[in-house]
Amino acid sequence: MSWSEDKPIVSIKDVKKSFGSLEVLKGVSIDIMKGEVICIIGPSGSGKSTLIRCINALNDIQGGSITVEGREVHDEELDKLELRKKVGMVFQQYNLFPHKTALQNVMMAPLKVLKEPKADVEKRARALIKKVRLEGKENSYPGELSGGQQQRVAIARSLAMRPDVMLFDEVTAALDPETVKEVLVTIKDLAAEGMTCILVTHEMGFAREVADHIYFTDKGVIVEHGAPEEFFDKASDPRTKEFLSQVL
Amino acid sequence: MTSVEAFFEMLYDVHGINVTIGYDSWDRGQFLDGLWLTVQLSVLSIFFSLLVGAIGAWAQGSPLRIIRALVGGFVTFFRNTPPLVQLYFFFFALGTVLRIESDTGLAQPLVSNFGWAVISFSLFAGAMNTEIFRSGIEAVPNSTIEASYAMGFTRLQTYIYIVLPLAIRISLPSLGTNLVNLVKTTTLAYALAVPELLYVSAQIWSDQLNVREMMNVLLLSYVGLVAILVWILHRWEKALRIPGFGG
Ligand SMILES: Nc1ncnc2c1ncn2[C@@H]1O[C@H](COP(=O)(O)OP(=O)(O)OP(=O)(O)O)[C@@H](O)[C@H]1O
Ligand SMILES: [Mg+2]
Numbered sequence: 001m002s003w004s005e006d007k008p009i010v011s012i013k014d015v016k017k018s019f020g021s022l023e024v025l026k027g028v029s030i031d032i033m034k035g036e037v038i039c040i041i042g043p044s045g046s047g048k049s050t051l052i053r054c055i056n057a058l059n060d061i062q063g064g065s066i067t068v069e070g071r072e073v074h075d076e077e078l079d080k081l082e083l084r085k086k087v088g089m090v091f092q093q094y095n096l097f098p099h100k101t102a103l104q105n106v107m108m109a110p111l112k113v114l115k116e117p118k119a120d121v122e123k124r125a126r127a128l129i130k131k132v133r134l135e136g137k138e139n140s141y142p143g144e145l146s147g148g149q150q151q152r153v154a155i156a157r158s159l160a161m162r163p164d165v166m167l168f169d170e171v172t173a174a175l176d177p178e179t180v181k182e183v184l185v186t187i188k189d190l191a192a193e194g195m196t197c198i199l200v201t202h203e204m205g206f207a208r209e210v211a212d213h214i215y216f217t218d219k220g221v222i223v224e225h226g227a228p229e230e231f232f233d234k235a236s237d238p239r240t241k242e243f244l245s246q247v248l
Numbered sequence: 249m250t251s252v253e254a255f256f257e258m259l260y261d262v263h264g265i266n267v268t269i270g271y272d273s274w275d276r277g278q279f280l281d282g283l284w285l286t287v288q289l290s291v292l293s294i295f296f297s298l299l300v301g302a303i304g305a306w307a308q309g310s311p312l313r314i315i316r317a318l319v320g321g322f323v324t325f326f327r328n329t330p331p332l333v334q335l336y337f338f339f340f341a342l343g344t345v346l347r348i349e350s351d352t353g354l355a356q357p358l359v360s361n362f363g364w365a366v367i368s369f370s371l372f373a374g375a376m377n378t379e380i381f382r383s384g385i386e387a388v389p390n391s392t393i394e395a396s397y398a399m400g401f402t403r404l405q406t407y408i409y410i411v412l413p414l415a416i417r418i419s420l421p422s423l424g425t426n427l428v429n430l431v432k433t434t435t436l437a438y439a440l441a442v443p444e445l446l447y448v449s450a451q452i453w454s455d456q457l458n459v460r461e462m463m464n465v466l467l468l469s470y471v472g473l474v475a476i477l478v479w480i481l482h483r484w485e486k487a488l489r490i491p492g493f494g495g
Contacts, residue, residue: 058394095395099414099417109399
């Protein structure tokens, strides 16, 4: 394979995406290096979710290209399952499997998709549950867990696939303020370990702290981007300034 | 002679209530054979109708329009026509075509009367189950399905491990109603002379002229059979209940 770690692990080039006649992404380009953490911020409806859903092919694209580890995602020939083993995703609404316990949720994909032996998977799953600080909740069903706990199970569930890249789509937006922190701590741990993370978030303080790079999107384009300090303190575009004045 | 038989003889001698299956071992044998056949018809039809329903509902979510149209046609056909006519259709229209040469050189039916009854009931109830599962599947949140895809599950794996287990839980009440109806529908096999409960009872009452008694026995038998099914469904529902999910 032609990809090596000195090249972007995820490369988004001039991506265009429409839903019918509604053009949601109008030429977006972002490069992410291995181990980098980037945050995408922007007003509601600006296409943030759409963009990260294109990275693991949950959405198709109408123009441009997205590569993950050098492989074109929107190639008809591409094995979507191979891609999705490399790219983990966590959603705003957790989306755990309600009929499975926390432990089973974490074990499911490695067992059924990777077809790994049960003993190994269980060991790894228990370690992951511990990592997201949910020891003792292994046998609880999602319906018995708080939002923050469910979200941490969802993170553990994604990590169980040993992804190279993690996508987080407003994973704290549905949580109450006290539980937001416990999820953010989990993500921070991950980032510190060198996981490549692409985050859509409304938590500006968190973005500033954890991100290597911040992208501000509006109406399907990237208006402005930069390292957190320069982005937050020296934003120049009036749209960025207005957005920041509202959220900060 | 056992005390049970003595009791039924007394019932007849003293009160004129002639429950022949209580004291006549031949009648009782016939009756129990019929009961056993009804149980077999019911169990097999329930099993295959669930299979038909699961496959039908899966196919109804196919990206191919032609497949969706075929399933739609199947459901409409079996839902909008009388089950007795369906049974006749299978037996007379298909049964006369599907024949094989036997050793003696005579054409033998490929499928027995019992077989046709099971096929017919499975498709009839399977069409209903398809609809029932489909509405259950529609109630499974799209976001849950998407999470499954995002982890690399295929469409079939997602269906088997995520969608179906949730859809079954949602569908269980209407599924129960349909399966109870299916057990009652097995009496239609009478029309093909399959010696199930109704058929053997009718034979007994035409021999013994005890219509009133046998009618009561027959009705009570179905009350019992359905009660057992309802109990099993209830146990199933309980076993499937997830803490913190649904009602
Ligand atoms: N499946 C879809 N079909 C049609 N339109 C869609 C679909 N998904 C998203 N859209 C539209 O695309 C636009 C961008 O949506 P998207 O969810 O990407 O925004 P967002 O930036 O994530 O917003 P938010 O902050 O509210 O989550 C919106 O106008 C939305 O209505
Ligand atoms: Mg969004």
